[in-house]
Amino acid sequence: MTVDVTQFHQVFFEESLEHLANMETGLLQLDAVGNDPELINVIFRGAHSIKGGSGTFGFQAVAEFTHLMETLLERIRSGKAAISPEITAALLESVDALRDMINALQAGTDADPTRSASLQQRLAALLAGAEGAAPDSSAAKQTPSSAGSSGDGGWRIRFRPHRHIFQTGNDPYRILRELAALGELEVSVDVSAVPPLLDMEPESCYLSWDLLIQGQITRAEIDEIFAWVEGDCDLNIQPLTNQKTPVAALKAAEARPAGEKAVPAVAEGRPAAERRQGEGESIRVGIEKIDAIINMVGELVITQSMLSQLGAAVNELNPAALENLRDGLAQLERNTRELQEGVMRIRMLPISFAFSRFPRLVHDLSLKLEKKVELKVSGEQTELDKTVMEKIGDPLVHLVRNAIDHGIELPEARKAQGKPETGQIQLDAYHQGGNIVIEISDDGAGLNRERIAAKARERGLLPEGEPFDEQRVIDLIFEPGFSTADVVSDVSGRGVGMDVVRRNIRDLGGNVDVTSQPGQGSRFTIRLPLTLAILDGQLVRVGNHIYVAPLVSIVESLQMHTERVNVVAGRGEVYRLRDEYIPIMDLRGMFGIKAADAKLADSLLVVVEGEGKKVGLVVDDLLGQQQVVIKSLESNFKPVAGISGATILGDGTVALILDACQLVNMACSSAADADSVSGQLTAAA
């Protein structure tokens, strides 16, 4: 039976990572609530599933490792051992090591074997300790390195699988391998039942085995291994009275074990060769979302057939049919919109996927920094686009890390200020309009304005004597390379980060706000679009072309007054807007559009903001606002300066979407080098 199992690898990896996440959550809760049998069960089941899967797919290292974890958990579950902080810590580290191993398998690289080896030893030691005075110290036996322990006793097993065993999804080889992990195993295979090649059915099992296993093994352990195939085989298990008993049958079939040994080489070689396959990203979607879409498509088909019927009946003399047609069209519109929403929702995942790693992070980090921190999470079910989720993960980690490192004070310091010893970090997510808002707040020290200012002066980011207000302070912490930490640690202090945080968030079309009260804590508010596929746009007319400006980047739009336009020598034109001067860009010139009424006086100015700078775009008219579906211009063409993509308007024509950040940068570089821009403009025109 050679079913290509590599096709299931990806599923195994994903499921394993999910199990690991569950185990991690469970372990962390165990820390808080102590010995909860239900939690231990959850953790145990996770380890057990991973062990089973990895055994089936031939990921030996993972299987052995999880086996050890499972054994330890089993002892705890059965009350033979008590849960202790050391055990939790070791198990947490094991979860990390396993995750690395699985990630490495997935990427087709090799995990660091020393780490898992040392952890295995630690687990084995814990196991031995947990075992205490129990007679059969299985710790040594469970460790693969000492698998060959030669105690007295053992078992002789006659294993005769029924013909159909493969169809039940069982693999005798896996069973043999599990047995081999228990102790020294001698295998002899009985090939007498194998028919001539012509009569052989490829999916039937003709082989049976005589097994001799030595070591201190309980009957229960062997029974557990065969539990899956019970009823699908004839099994005869007898204790060995004398371990030295030679097995005559073994001698007769000595060539067979060699044949058997060739199998693992193949089985383990396959993942190595093909593990890169199937790395295409996938997404797990709730069945109810799919059902909803199927329903909507059904509705759509009904509406479509209704419309085509009506279409045949419509003529000018039949006003009733016309009325029906209109109703039908309205229904079609509703169906399409619902279908679109349904399809968009497939990509939406609850933010708990991103939040789930924080309990662990807070746990580890607070231990390390000797701070007491409590994490409160709310709004985990708030959904957002998978792509957005993937990109927001790292910035969130950074902000939470900062909150613990810089925000929350040491317990004594908190006590001295009359605050509870345990600091609080609150993660919150909710929808607001078409955005998702993520808030990270702490009740720590807040931003230290004096220290930030001092550091900024030291680094020359803030000129001496220049006043600074709240906004300036906040801008400073987002400057590249800025850090107030006195000691650079692996937690923070290198000043790499906040600028990256802000850039990542802006790349997603969002923004981040900070409020801070000295001694009361700080709050970071991240606002992100729900999805990268749809954008709220302001339609603007330039000449006779329509462009879309992202609503989120528009600060304001106003009628231009020519007397407020000043030409700064060699630096282009600026517009005086209240008390600030902003550079203006005439989109007609920029984009080489000839317009009959190209006079600034009649034009409108759309002020957009990108990367903290503003620029005024001169357009002919403001049209409506609408949600537009973003289409890539690059997939069939190439990036165009100042344009972030394209969309399709209601009439089927294509409109280009303006890229505020790029336009601002273009305006700034044009201010710096006016010649090149005027050259560019003439080239464009």
Added chain:
Amino acid sequence: MSTLNAMQNDIGLGVAVNADQYLTFMLAGEEYGVDILRVQEIKGWGKVTPIPNTPDYVRGVMNLRGTIVPIIDLRKRFNMEQIAYGPTTVVIVLKVECEGNNRIMGIVVDAVSDVYAVPSDELRPSPDFGGNVNVEFVRGLATVDEKMVIILNIDKLLNLGDLEIASHAE
């Protein structure tokens, strides 16, 4: 005439096994061919949205059932004299391989002509024209019914790297 051609080709198809089929189109009185397997569809000329700061032969982008497709004017690409788009003006939508990516692009031509089967060994290398069409873009010349058909290499012709260079040169 063209029906006859098509029929002959249909008959020819059954015989010549290693003959490739080419869709031909007219451009300034000359007949050009592209590999028919690369042709996704043929559609009439419609409104396009121009893209700022691109070479003039990039007419703009068109909405092809939800995909944004750039449209290249072949007359302009070959620096030929411009004519007004008429009722026969069509857009041939092609699948282009470019730097390992598959792209969909459209070319504007005067009219579509026919489909020919040309055995690969009858494809002659092209001499240097020194004319409108860069030799690089020509895969070969084929003779069908005493007529010359210029078979184009669309991957080279619609290579965006070259488009980029062209736009910088301006």
